[in-house]
Amino acid sequence: MPEAAANEGYTVLARRYRPQQFADLVGQEAVVQALVNALASNRVAHAYLFTGARGVGKTSTARILAKALNCVRGPTATPCDQCEICQGIAAGEDVDVIEMDAASNRGIDEIREVRLTVRSRPSRSRYKIYIVDEVHMLTPQAFNALLKTLEEPPEHVKFIFATTEVQKIPITILSRCQRFDFAGIGTVRIVERLRQVVAGEAREADDEALELIARRAGGSMRDAQSLLDQLLAFGGERLTTDLVHQLLGTAPDERVIALASAVLEHDAAGALELLGQAADEGLQLGELLEQLLDYWRDLMVANSAGGHYPHLNLPVRYHETLASQAAALNLDTILAGLDVLSMTKARLRGSGHPRVLLEMALVRLSRLDDLVSVAQLAQMLNERVGSAGASGDARSSAATPPRPPVSRAAVPPEGLKKKQLTGDEPSRAESTLPLTPDTLPQVWQQTLALLGQMHASDLQKAGQPAISGPNALVLRFPPSYNLAQEHCQTPAKMARVEEVLRKITGHPVVFRIEAAASTASPAAAQAAEDEEKTPSRYQRQRAEALKEPMVKRAMEVLGAQLVDVDEGFATASTPVSDRVGAAADSEEA
Ligand SMILES: [Zn+2]
Secondary structure (H helix, E strand, O other): OOOOOOOOOOOOHHHHOOOOOHHHOOOOHHHHHHHHHHHHOOOOOOEEEEEOOOOOOHHHHHHHHHHHHHOOOOOOOOOOOOOHHHHHHHOOOOOOEEEEEOOOHHHHHHHHHHHHHOOOOOOOOOOEEEEEEOHHHOOHHHHHHHHHHHHOOOOOEEEEEEEOOHHHOOHHHHOOOEEEEOOOOOHHHHHHHHHHHHHHOOOEEOHHHHHHHHHHHOOOHHHHHHHHHHHHHOOOOEEOHHHHHHHHOOOOHHHHHHHHHHHHOOOHHHHHHHHHHHHHOOOOHHHHHHHHHHHHHHHHHHHHHOOOOOOOOOOHHHHHHHHHHHHOOOHHHHHHHHHHHHHHHHHHOOOOOHHHHHHHHHHHHHHHHHOOOHHHHHHHHHHHHHHHHHHOOHHHHHOOOOOOHHHHHHOOOHHHHHHHHOOOOOOOHHHOOOOOOOOHHHHHHHHHHHHOHHHHHHHHOOOOOEEEEOOEEEEEEOHHHHHHHHHHOOHHHHHHHHHHHHHHHOOOOEEEEEEOOOOOOOOHHHHHOOOOOOHHHHHHHHHHHHHOHHHHHHHHHHOOOOOOOOOOOOOOOOOHHHOOOOOOHHHOO
16 A cells, blocks of 8 residues: 555655545545446546545546556556556656646646647657646636637546635636535544555544544545644554644543533533633633634534434533433524534634634623523513413403413523532422512522511612513612622622522523612512503613613624513603502602
């Protein structure tokens, strides 16, 4: 196999292991079959155009085809590889097979010469074969020169063009070529080939290490082989996964999983800590982002495929972890996560602050679950509209629940199932009370009861909170209670309230405290829920809703649009006289 290794000391692996026969071409079976058939039936075209990504075997195929046509024992689909012609072509030195690179400066001149030389007979072979690499780089003049030749090709001439950018080839040229599209090569096939190369070099490598290389090469056999070449040159007894990560500046899978797990457990601080460590150790942050993208992609596949997923990036031994994480997530949440990551990738290009961008992505990801997906929003909206229609009076929605809270509790919203991972939830779903306008008073009462007297009495000065978005509560303190508000607003106490809310409702709830803008009664927020939805009031609500950080985030992260403002989105600044509800009337005046 290593045919040229001896001559010049060292030849790169990709060249030494360049396929010499059609049967050696990995992952291009359709192309090979068509060419073999053409040779067998003596219907080889005058001009071929090979298109496809870099390193998928276009030039190798061109050389094999040239050997097949010119071999002393040919034309044949299995050139001998022994005759002078076969060996000359394999080495790129045959007089009748002219290889040129249109991307090089010389290429343009060479193509002009083609017109002059094309008429002369091949010196020793059947055909004069021109192999033009990166043919899309030709100037319009050069294409014109080429076209004249292609229009009336002499019998003894064959053209093989290769390009990575077929869309740049003029249609006049395209229409005179037989085109073959080379596919990207699958990871499994690349690993197989790398394994052969490692064995051929009398070296050893972990399968996982080879998989890693193949994945990095993204379908390009040449890239995979040159990566392997570098890694083998680095030495070491055995090529291990750790060594590959170390040399590539990528994070071991365990670290990517740890990072993903922190994010999925809403532990933004933990995720940032892990990122900090990775950065300190000199890991490439761009690579880390790619790895996270791969991980989220795997989550998506595992979630959608339901137990059967042969094409995951992650090695098999992690599949169980991945599957349990994926099962606890809602597909929309995973997709939103992929959006966040790919948006970050786009921003990362040309940015001088990769770390900040990655940190932002991690914090966003760890909060994704708080932002109910667009689908869920739509569902909630539909339920609300349905219940308002059924009761015939939107005002009475608080008194007539859309559905008995019990039935909702039994089936927690899908996107919020992931708490199972954190383990601090009530063990039985039935014991939770999901947050809705109907359950709000009860939820808040239970929250206060669990918080302890001091904290609860401070919070009570603000009355009852209002629902300010999906799974979000806002509590407004009247100006006279600045001190109580300050007490309640420490990060520890805020976190404590969110923790208790989560225990009671069974899903994450965002809790915020604000100062009321006017002197309206503290309980106005709750009462506003019962108000008439007059157009002006509705517009005011809309405007306020758009100012809500929660809503802004939903629009930014999920690409959501404000469709409707819910009755529950009440504000303390609403004139008290508008109110119809009776619940808080005693506090007025
Ligand atoms: Zn031969």
